[in-house]
Amino acid sequence: MKTLILSLALLLPAAAQAACYADYKAKRDDPLRLHYGVAQINEPCDRGSAERQLRGRLDAAGWQLLNVVSVFDDGGLGERRDSAGDFFLRF
Structure with missing residues (x-):
């Protein structure tokens, strides 16, 4: 029983993370498109990790990451939805 409680206690913080x-x-050349x-x-949630993940995803689709x-x-999604348009959660 102690093992079950300890296991659940260790899992809860991970499940609670936002x-x-x-x-x-990003850009694409010839013709230039931005x-x-x-x-x-994915975790870890920091700029360096975001750059590494996005660079790979975008490169595969022919885009070059300019900057993060x-x-x-979750709290910042709503205010960015319209600005991102077709590129909202696409990559």
Whole structure:
């Protein structure tokens, strides 16, 4: 019983963590196209991790990451939805 309680106690903080998102700017050349987007990021929730994850995702689709604007939790999604348009949670 102690083992079960300890296991549950260790799992609760991980389950309680909020999702992580990053907003970013990317480009595609010839012809030049720019976009602003929002993407969900896996842990750890920091700018360096967001850059690594987004660079791979965007490169695979022919886009080049210019910069990560910010990293945020669920609370910042609503205010960025319209600005990101088609690139809201696309990558």
